Amino acid sequence: MRQKFQLDxxxxxxxxxxxxxxxxxxxxWNELSLRVQKIDDSPxxxxxxxxxxxxxxxxxxxxxxKHDRPRVLSFKVVGRQxxxxxxxxxxxxxxxTRVDLLTDTESRSFLGTLGSILSGAPAWLNPSAGDLLxxxxxRRVEPTGVHVAKxxxxxxxxxxxxxxxxxxxxxDWSRARSWLGGRPRLGSVPWPRAGASKxxxxxxxxxxxxxxxxxxxxxxLPNDGALAFFIVGLPRGCQxxxxxxxxxxxxxxxxxxxxxxxxxxxxxxxxxxxxVGARTFPRWPVELTTLAAQSPFEEEDLxxxxxxxxxxxxxxxxxxxxxxxxxxxxxxxxxxSARQLADHLTAAVSRLDTLRASKAKLHNAAEALASFDxxxxxxxxxxxxxxxxxxxxxMWDEMTPGEIGQLDVLLARAKGEFGAYARAYTPNAVKNxxxxxxxxxxxxxxxxxxxxxxxxxxGLLDRDYRLPTNDWHQMFGRSVEIQDAAAMHRGDxxxxxxxxxxxxEWVFGDMGAFQFWISPDDLKHQRWSRVQLTFESH
Numbered sequence: 001m002r003q004k005f006q007l008d009x010x011x012x013x014x015x016x017x018x019x020x021x022x023x024x025x026x027x028x029w030n031e032l033s034l035r036v037q038k039i040d041d042s043p044x045x046x047x048x049x050x051x052x053x054x055x056x057x058x059x060x061x062x063x064x065x066k067h068d069r070p071r072v073l074s075f076k077v078v079g080r081q082x083x084x085x086x087x088x089x090x091x092x093x094x095x096x097t098r099v100d101l102l103t104d105t106e107s108r109s110f111l112g113t114l115g116s117i118l119s120g121a122p123a124w125l126n127p128s129a130g131d132l133l134x135x136x137x138x139r140r141v142e143p144t145g146v147h148v149a150k151x152x153x154x155x156x157x158x159x160x161x162x163x164x165x166x167x168x169x170x171x172d173w174s175r176a177r178s179w180l181g182g183r184p185r186l187g188s189v190p191w192p193r194a195g196a197s198k199x200x201x202x203x204x205x206x207x208x209x210x211x212x213x214x215x216x217x218x219x220x221l222p223n224d225g226a227l228a229f230f231i232v233g234l235p236r237g238c239q240x241x242x243x244x245x246x247x248x249x250x251x252x253x254x255x256x257x258x259x260x261x262x263x264x265x266x267x268x269x270x271x272x273x274x275x276v277g278a279r280t281f282p283r284w285p286v287e288l289t290t291l292a293a294q295s296p297f298e299e300e301d302l303x304x305x306x307x308x309x310x311x312x313x314x315x316x317x318x319x320x321x322x323x324x325x326x327x328x329x330x331x332x333x334x335x336x337s338a339r340q341l342a343d344h345l346t347a348a349v350s351r352l353d354t355l356r357a358s359k360a361k362l363h364n365a366a367e368a369l370a371s372f373d374x375x376x377x378x379x380x381x382x383x384x385x386x387x388x389x390x391x392x393x394x395m396w397d398e399m400t401p402g403e404i405g406q407l408d409v410l411l412a413r414a415k416g417e418f419g420a421y422a423r424a425y426t427p428n429a430v431k432n433x434x435x436x437x438x439x440x441x442x443x444x445x446x447x448x449x450x451x452x453x454x455x456x457x458x459g460l461l462d463r464d465y466r467l468p469t470n471d472w473h474q475m476f477g478r479s480v481e482i483q484d485a486a487a488m489h490r491g492d493x494x495x496x497x498x499x500x501x502x503x504x505e506w507v508f509g510d511m512g513a514f515q516f517w518i519s520p521d522d523l524k525h526q527r528w529s530r531v532q533l534t535f536e537s538h
Contacts, residue, residue, distance in 0.1 A: 001105045005130045010096040015141035017070035017090050018297050020099070023050040023062050025301070029136040030129050032056055035470050037314040041307055051314060057081050082107055099133075139481075140300045157493060159291040159302055159477020160216050162205075163310055164284050164503070166462035171447040173285050177208040180473065181262075181504055182283025182445075184228040184243075187250035192241040194232045200259035201230035201241055202270060204281065204498060204514075207288075207475070208248060215288040219476065220493075220523055229496055231514060231533065233260070233270030240516055240533025242495065244526060255279045265343040265436075266425045267507045276350040282443035282504055287466075291477060302478055312467055316502040317442075319434040325460040332398040334452070336437035337430065338390035338407055345383040345414060348425040352376065355421065372420065379421045386410055396441060396452035404430070439503055461503075468501035470511055480513050485534040489517040495531060512537025 009016055019025055021044050026033040034053040042048065046067040052060040057079045066074040070090055077084035086103040165176065173179075184203045192201045207227045213219065221227070225246040231238055261277025263269045271277065289309055293299040306312060315321070323331045359368040389410075399407065408430050414422045427433055441449045442461055450458065467473075471480045474497045479486045495516040500508040508514065515534045522530045 011141040016097040029133040157476040160475040162473035171450040176285030177211040181281030183252040186253040201232035205229040233272040335393040336395040337433040342390040471499040483536040509537030
């Protein structure tokens with residue numbers, strides 16, 4: 001299938017070429033493209049490769065075949081279902097740059113071939129891609145002669161990358177100065193609350209300001225103390241708060257009595273109606289790095305700058321990645337896997353009344369409720385047995401083959417015999433419990449949990465998993481733009497950005513981002529109560 005279109009884009013030739021040559025921009029204008037990652041750290045040129053996750057074609061490899069800046073760009077895309085050849089010609093016109101794009105898609109599968117016959121060949125580009133491409137380039141590329149550094153359209157402040165600190169061979173994190181999740185050190189400062197019911201909020205980040213100034217130089221923040229960031233889920237959405245804590249030597253402050261869970265085992269974060277779950281997120285100390293853009297194009301796409309400092313990853317951490325890292329050495333199944341199952345089932349018990357209320361609305365409510373009530377006591381007794389069994393051992397103890405088999409049986413019973421109560425709250429297989437257990441051991445504050453992991457796995461986490469997938473945590477600079485939050489806060493400072501992060505248990509919607517915004521005047525006068533929180537996802 002051939003696709004061809006011509007566009008006139010009101011932006012300079014070199015900027016348009018550079019935008020299209022960096023295929024990491026593809027998801028911004030092609031709605032079929034989910035994410036794209038550059039394979040190596042070298043400059044973009046002939047031979048550069050990218051990996052793309054595509055909505056209809058699956059995993060693709062993109063390679064630049066010709067890179068004649070700023071006139072000609074050609075590329076090839078290879079996947080299991082299709083092979084695509086593309087060429088782009090650029091020339092200067094009165095309105096800016098004319099782009100002629102041509103792609104030829106060849107099906108590589110029976111279903112794709114059948115689709116071609118039926119005029120439904122797999123499409124690499126979205127039909128509306130031309131208009132979306134123009135808008136993306138106009139948004140990202142500066143007009144001729146303009147070179148202004150922005151903090152989401154606001155005053156000049158360098159972007160600061162927030163990355164997880166490697167645990168290494170000395171996993172005691174008690175000396176950390178800044179961290180994500182965990183507990184703050186509020187001392188005499190009251191814990192923030194929100195909503196009509198004054199619900200205690202959840203702590204999400206602690207940034208030591210001396211640490212920040214040492215890493216980032218001159219920035220418009222106080223020199224001493226720390227900023228503590230909080231989020232809470234309310235019936236009408238989430239609300240944020242920022243506190244400036246002047247004394248940072250206090251012990252960790254526990255959440256107040258009655259604080260809601262930060263997250264629940266089955267993935268929901270900031271649940272306003274849950275009673276079971278962790279009251280704090282994992283505590284992960286962080287490193288702060290200034291992202292110094294070297295061109296207007298890099299200021300618009302900080303991902304290029306991030307790549308110079310740190311390896312970015314495309315996929316979530318899971319037990320399969322751990323097994324690959326270990327090679328011929330088998331991966332232990334830890335007792336934390338059993339605890340994960342117990343936590344899932346406990347969450348299911350806490351939702352029984354809600355589940356029963358939903359059955360009362362069915363057309364056969366009397367029959368459904370009778371069946372539900374008949375098995376409820378047996379399910380609760382089953383969960384009690386699982387909790388007792390799972391709690392016998394330390395989380396980092398290794399399970400024997402017989403114990404793993406028993407775990408498999410318990411999971412099967414939860415999803416089968418007690419599926420009416422637990423199916424929505426339990427994972428599909430033991431491997432999912434193993435993945436959650438490995439995450440827990442990786443971020444556990446007890447050093448014994450970390451050191452129980454095999455050395456190659458610890459090395460993998462310290463080397464390749466310091467950033468989230470896709471985007472990154474950040475202070476100042478240009479924000480991630482998912483919907484319209486950045487445009488609504490044009491002229492404001494991005495005080496903090498937190499994105500979907502599996503190792504932090506931050507399941508923020510569909511690869512979503514929380515962003516704390518403050519106006520230049522409010523920042524100058526340290527009016528932290530006027531910080532605004534936005535959330536958006538794909």
